[in-house]
Amino acid sequence: MKTIKTVCHRDCPDTCFMDVAVERGKILVVRGSTENPVTRGSLSEGQRRPAAGLQR
Template sequence: MNEQPQRKTFFGGCPHDCPDTCAMIYEVEDGKLVEVRGNKEHPMTRGTLCVKLKDYHDHHYNPDRVLHPLRRVGPKGSRQFARISWDEAIAEITARWTDIIAKYGSQAIMPYSYLGNEGLVQGLTAGDAFFNKLGSTVNEKT
């Protein structure tokens, strides 16, 4: 018996930080992303997608896509990295930030995010409470 592939449609927004926050339609077949297109009902972009998104489903499966934390093991620019665990990555970031704060104060840490999509996708205030408690420098998002 030949089973038909299971195709499902999902709706979402562009993950890039652009002002339009394009509405996207994702087609998934047997658990694999096979097509991405713009949603014609989006009031601003009306179904068009920029060049960054036209091959999004191919980029999603690119063998060079970063899926795990990596540590640089060669000179900067050499593209030499080794996979590390999330625990190792968090421990290394914690150690570096602790050292920076001890030497220069907490204002030497400045999180950077901006308003491209007004935070509709990534969350405008994601991390604000953490960085406020840390006492880090913040940029005015105007």
């Protein structure tokens, strides 16, 4: 399993940081990253289930 660090594409002032767990090209888990000092690991409502439309 590989973890990819990324950010939300939406134009919010706090810009959610995300840790995305990927295995064999499929997204397994999307978590908020604790590296963001504003969100401290939480994700906005729009980012809690982004994986559904992104799996290949």
